[in-house]
Amino acid sequence: MSDQISRTDVNTLGEFGLIEHLTRNFELRNPSSLKGINDDAAVIDNGNFLTVVSTDLLIEGIHFDLMYTPLKHLGYKAIVVNLSDIYAMNARPKQITVSIAISNRFSVEALDELYAGIRAACERYGVDLVGGDTSSSNKGLLISVTAIGQGEADKLTYRNTARVGDLVCITGNLGAAYLGLQILEREKQLFLSDPKIQPNLEDQSYLIGRQLKPEARKEMIEMFAQQQLVPTAMMDISDGLSSDLMHICRQSGVGAYIEESGVPIHPEAQQMAIKFGLDPITVALSGGEDYELLFTIDPNDVEKVKYLPDIYIAGEIVPAEDGLKLHTKGGNIHAMTAQGWTHFG
Amino acid sequence: MSDQISRTDVNTLGEFGLIEHLTRNFELRNPSSLKGINDDAAVIDNGNFLTVVSTDLLIEGIHFDLMYTPLKHLGYKAIVVNLSDIYAMNARPKQITVSIAISNRFSVEALDELYAGIRAACERYGVDLVGGDTSSSNKGLLISVTAIGQGEADKLTYRNTARVGDLVCITGNLGAAYLGLQILEREKQLFLSDPKIQPNLEDQSYLIGRQLKPEARKEMIEMFAQQQLVPTAMMDISDGLSSDLMHICRQSGVGAYIEESGVPIHPEAQQMAIKFGLDPITVALSGGEDYELLFTIDPNDVEKVKYLPDIYIAGEIVPAEDGLKLHTKGGNIHAMTAQGWTHFG
Numbered sequence: 001m002s003d004q005i006s007r008t009d010v011n012t013l014g015e016f017g018l019i020e021h022l023t024r025n026f027e028l029r030n031p032s033s034l035k036g037i038n039d040d041a042a043v044i045d046n047g048n049f050l051t052v053v054s055t056d057l058l059i060e061g062i063h064f065d066l067m068y069t070p071l072k073h074l075g076y077k078a079i080v081v082n083l084s085d086i087y088a089m090n091a092r093p094k095q096i097t098v099s100i101a102i103s104n105r106f107s108v109e110a111l112d113e114l115y116a117g118i119r120a121a122c123e124r125y126g127v128d129l130v131g132g133d134t135s136s137s138n139k140g141l142l143i144s145v146t147a148i149g150q151g152e153a154d155k156l157t158y159r160n161t162a163r164v165g166d167l168v169c170i171t172g173n174l175g176a177a178y179l180g181l182q183i184l185e186r187e188k189q190l191f192l193s194d195p196k197i198q199p200n201l202e203d204q205s206y207l208i209g210r211q212l213k214p215e216a217r218k219e220m221i222e223m224f225a226q227q228q229l230v231p232t233a234m235m236d237i238s239d240g241l242s243s244d245l246m247h248i249c250r251q252s253g254v255g256a257y258i259e260e261s262g263v264p265i266h267p268e269a270q271q272m273a274i275k276f277g278l279d280p281i282t283v284a285l286s287g288g289e290d291y292e293l294l295f296t297i298d299p300n301d302v303e304k305v306k307y308l309p310d311i312y313i314a315g316e317i318v319p320a321e322d323g324l325k326l327h328t329k330g331g332n333i334h335a336m337t338a339q340g341w342t343h344f345g
Numbered sequence: 346m347s348d349q350i351s352r353t354d355v356n357t358l359g360e361f362g363l364i365e366h367l368t369r370n371f372e373l374r375n376p377s378s379l380k381g382i383n384d385d386a387a388v389i390d391n392g393n394f395l396t397v398v399s400t401d402l403l404i405e406g407i408h409f410d411l412m413y414t415p416l417k418h419l420g421y422k423a424i425v426v427n428l429s430d431i432y433a434m435n436a437r438p439k440q441i442t443v444s445i446a447i448s449n450r451f452s453v454e455a456l457d458e459l460y461a462g463i464r465a466a467c468e469r470y471g472v473d474l475v476g477g478d479t480s481s482s483n484k485g486l487l488i489s490v491t492a493i494g495q496g497e498a499d500k501l502t503y504r505n506t507a508r509v510g511d512l513v514c515i516t517g518n519l520g521a522a523y524l525g526l527q528i529l530e531r532e533k534q535l536f537l538s539d540p541k542i543q544p545n546l547e548d549q550s551y552l553i554g555r556q557l558k559p560e561a562r563k564e565m566i567e568m569f570a571q572q573q574l575v576p577t578a579m580m581d582i583s584d585g586l587s588s589d590l591m592h593i594c595r596q597s598g599v600g601a602y603i604e605e606s607g608v609p610i611h612p613e614a615q616q617m618a619i620k621f622g623l624d625p626i627t628v629a630l631s632g633g634e635d636y637e638l639l640f641t642i643d644p645n646d647v648e649k650v651k652y653l654p655d656i657y658i659a660g661e662i663v664p665a666e667d668g669l670k671l672h673t674k675g676g677n678i679h680a681m682t683a684q685g686w687t688h689f690g
Contacts, residue, residue, distance in 0.1 A: 051396045053475075057444040057489045059482055099402040099489065130398075137404055144402045144444065144489040 008108040050156065052093075052149035054085035060140035068184040071110055073212045074143075075117025081238065082147035083125050084216035084291045088236040089158075090224060091151030096122070097131035101142040114143075125218055155225075157234035157295065160251035166232050166296035168256055168315040169305060171217050173264040174241055175280065178287025179272045180204070180211030206268050214291045220310075227304040231295035240286040243338040244294055246324060255318045257325040258285075258336065262314035285326070285336065353453040395501065397438075397494035399430035405485035413529040416455055418557045419488075420462025426583065427492035428470050429561035429636045433581040434503075435569060436496030441467070442476035446487040459488075470563055500570075502579035502640065505596035511577050511641035513601055513660040514650060516562050518609040519586055520625065523632025524617045525549070525556030551613050559636045565655075572649040576640035585631040588683040589639055591669060600663045602670040603630075603681065607659035630671070630681065 058078055060066060066074070079096060086093040098118060102111070122129055127147070187199040201208055217236075224230070233252060237244050241263070249256050265273075265284050273280040296317055297305060305311045315327075324336040403423055405411060411419070424441060431438040443463060447456070467474055472492070532544040546553055562581075569575070578597060582589050586608070594601050610618075610629050618625040641662055642650060650656045660672075669681040 051493070053398065053440075053442065053491065053493060055400075055442045055444055055476060055478075055489065055491050057402075057446055057478070057480060057487065059446055059480065059487070061483045062446070062481055095398075097398060097400045097491070099400055101402055101404055101407070101487075131400060133400075133402070135402060135404065136407055138406045139484050142402065142404070142446075142487060144400065146398065146400050146442070146491045148396070148398060 009104075012108075050091070050151050050153055052086050052089050052091040052151050052156075053146060054082050054149075055144065055146040056082050056085075058143040058145070060142070065184075065188070066141070067188055069212060071113035072117035072120070075114040075119075076121045076213060077117075078143045078145050079118055079121035079125070079127075079147075080214055080216045081291065082145045083121070083127065083218070084214075084236040084238070086147050086149035087217050087221050088234055088293060089149070089151055089156050090221060090231065090234060091149040091156060092221065093125060093127045093147050093149040095128045095130040095148040097146045097148075098129060099132040099134070099144040101135045101137035103137050103139055103141070106141065114141075125216065155230050157231045158251075159233055159235050159248050160253075162233035162248050162252040162254055162256075162296040162317050163298075164254055164317050164319055165299055166317040167299055167302060167313050168245070168258065168317060169231075169295050169297060170237070170241070170262075170264065170292055170312045170314050171220050171295075172290070172292040172310050172312075173266040173269065173284075174237065174290050174292060175273065175284035175287040176207050176210035176266050176269045177214060177289040177291075178211075178240075178283055179269050179276070180207040180209070181289070182276055183208060183272070184211065204268070204272070206266065207272055211289065214289065216291055217293045220293055223308055227308070229297065229301055229304045231297050234293060234295035237290050237292045237294050238288055240288045240338075241294065242285045242324075242336045243288075245336070246338055248294070248296070249317075249320070249324055252317075253320055255320050255322040255324055256315055257318060257322070257327055257333075258315035260326060260328045262312055264312045281326075281328075286338075354449075357453075395436070395496045395498055397431050397434050397436040397496050397501075398491060399427050399494075400489070400491040401427050401430075403488040403490070405487070410529075410533070411486070412533055414557060416458035417462035417465070420459040420464075421466045421558055422462075423488045423490050424463055424466035424470070424472075424492075425559055425561045426636065427490045428466070428472065428563070429559075429581040429583070431492050431494035432562050432566050433579055433638060434494070434496055434501050435566060435576065435579060436494040436501060437566065438470060438472045438492050438494040440473045440475040440493040442491045442493075443474060444477040444479070444489040446480045446482035448482050448484055448486070451486065459486075470561065500575050502576045504578055504580050504593050505598075507578035507593050507597040507599055507601075507641040507662050508643075509599055509662050509664055510644055511662040512644055512647060512658050513590070513603065513662060514576075514638075514640050514642060515582070515586070515607075515609065515657045515659050516565050516638040516640075517635070517655050517657075518611040518614065518629075519582065519635050519637060520618065520629035520632040521552050521555035521611050521614045522559060522634040522636075523556075523585075523628055524614050524621070525552040525554070526634070527621055528553060528617070529556065549613070549617070551611065552617055556634065559634065561636055562638045565638055568653055572653070574642065574646055574649045576642050579638060579640035582635050582637045582639050583633055585633045585683075586639065587630045587669075587681045588633075590681070591683055593639070593641065594662075594665070594669055597662075598665055600665050600667040600669055601660055602663060602667070602672055602678075603660035605671060605673045607657055609657045626671075626673075631683075 058064060064074055082096065083093045118129065183204050187201065190197050191199065233248050235244055235248060245256055260281050263281060263284050265280050270280045273283045326334045326336050328334065403409060409419055427441065428438045528549050532546065535542050536544065578593050580589055580593060590601055605626050608626060608629050610625050615625045618628045671679045671681050673679065
């Protein structure tokens with residue numbers, strides 16, 4: 001566990017040397033990537049397609065904790081969460097830009113790890129790194145990512161276009177990423193109180209993996225295209241189902257209900273929630289960072305999704321005055337809030 | 346100077362409330378801005394144009410000092426420096442995204458000032474704010490800007506396409522922004538040593554303005570189009586003429602010489618450099634942040650630029666083996682370095 005790791009000071013490469021070093025293994029894959037790193041700006045040939053751009057700023061101590069986040073995973077996740085935003089438009093990501101700022105405690109080897117994760121995400125999702133820069137920071141690591149994608153005008157999916165009667169769908173199980181974070185936080189506190197304690201995370205690898213190495217729903221967008229399905233509205237679940245469904249409802253001027261039995265929860269998440277003394281459905285509604293897609297479809301399209309893997313019909317869009325409700329397995333009705341749900345009086 | 350300023354805690358608005366509040370006065374101007382704030386990503390219809398994207402991460406204490414940078418100017422400059430990168434491609438900026446991270450010492454009113462500057466830049470340059478977010482930081486203010494522009498495939502200008510025999514041109518005077526920074530730094534030190542000293546900056550308003558409120562060369566790109574001139578290579582001068590010309594030379598596989606007499610220096614910069622005990626040409630070669638355009642043209646195009654305002658022919662592209670040289674007014678030849686020039690042995 002404690003192999004000697006060589007340490008090259010970032011300053012030895014110089015600013016441009018560092019960029020060249022960090023990006024030396026990237027290659028441009030898309031014919032539309034006309035110009036990548038090494039110019040003032042990236043150039044993207046869109047022909048008759050639309051350009052979709054998403055950007056994110058990640059800050060150490062706010063968005064991630066390097067005590068339990070391997071840098072390679074961090075690089076991977078920083079890209080994936082941006083690509084997820086592009087997929088959530090029913091578009092395909094093609095290029096990314098990445099800017100980082102680092103304090104002098106980071107070595108070139110550490111940044112290599114970060115960029116190895118970025119590269120792994122580029123390869124997995126077929127996107128090109130086309131720009132960005134590095135600078136110093138007073139404290140910690142900052143990562144700013146912009147993702148650029150292509151979509152077709154009649155297929156892009158927004159948040160403000162859900163209609164009463166549409167079905168509410170989810171692409172996978174919820175709450176696992178939040179529970180993974182709770183496990184990592186618990187182990188961190190144990191370690192801080194007694195560094196001799198060895199964490200045993202192996203039997204929680206699914207939950208921790210959902211937190212540290214999430215994936216974006218690339219294949220779902222491909223399946224939609226194959227099925228000629230265009231959701232009426234869509235976004236990715238980054239803040240939690242309740243909070244994100246609230247965005248769709250507010251922007252579309254509608255309400256919705258969710259059936260508790262329609263919200264998929266992984267068995268390990270179910271067990272772990274109970275271990276933590278939490279209600280599994282509350283965790284599924286309010287835990288964020290699962291990066292599943294939340295979308296609505298016209299009821300006439302139900303046959304197109306019924307037999308697709310990993311798509312769960314969880315509820316229905318209703319008039320705005322009916323609000324946002326959870327129908328529990330026990331037959332009760334609760335008002336959903338951004339934090340999960342409250343008892344409905 | 347000490348008017349009572351009302352202070353609203355950022356937390357009172359909530360994350361989404363804050364974004365809505367900060368962006369409430371922005372409007373979308375370009376027909377290509379199909380979708381702005383309030384969705385996962387911005388959508389840009391490019392038709393048969395190319396998309397050009399530039400991104401920048403600005404960090405308090407590294408890239409700016411709030412002790413002498415008014416937040417409105419900071420917002421303006423953060424946008425302008427990104428737009429300058431788009432113009433440097435001979436393209437037209439159309440959209441920007443802005444993400445900020447703030448520590449709790451910033452009030453809503455302070456951020457309003459920042460966004461007022463951003464809005465002023467959007468209006469001046471005709472660009473639309475189409476995305477971004479806000480988050481908290483452990484320390485200070487961070488600003489991440491991405492600019493997206495349109496260009497035509499046969500008119501975009503890169504850094505690696507300068508050819509031997511091309512003329513080297515500059516769009517305006519150099520060194521003033523650097524001297525403005527020196528004045529501000531000097532006044533800051535005086536203030537820190539004795540807060541009763543009142544700074545008198547009025548007779549240095551030109552130099553300070555070049556530092557605090559730079560402009561990008563929008564009108565130059567329009568003039569190029571009118572004259573049907575396409576530079577053979579172009580970039581903006583952000584690091585300093587020597588350093589930036591070195592990029593063009595290295596990437597194009599060429600050398601260059603610059604005539605000292607061809608490098609425009611503002612009379613106030615000339616005087617202030619001498620006051621600081623600096624050589625004016627050294628300041629013009631190595632002082633950054635002037636955001637003028639540095640470009641090369643085919644010698645057959647010389648008539649097209651000769652009578653344009655604010656264009657100075659400063660030198661010529663030569664074979665790589667001739668290196669990068671400064672021809673002084675006194676008839677001497679010096680090797681140029683990224684820091685200015687060194688005596689040529």
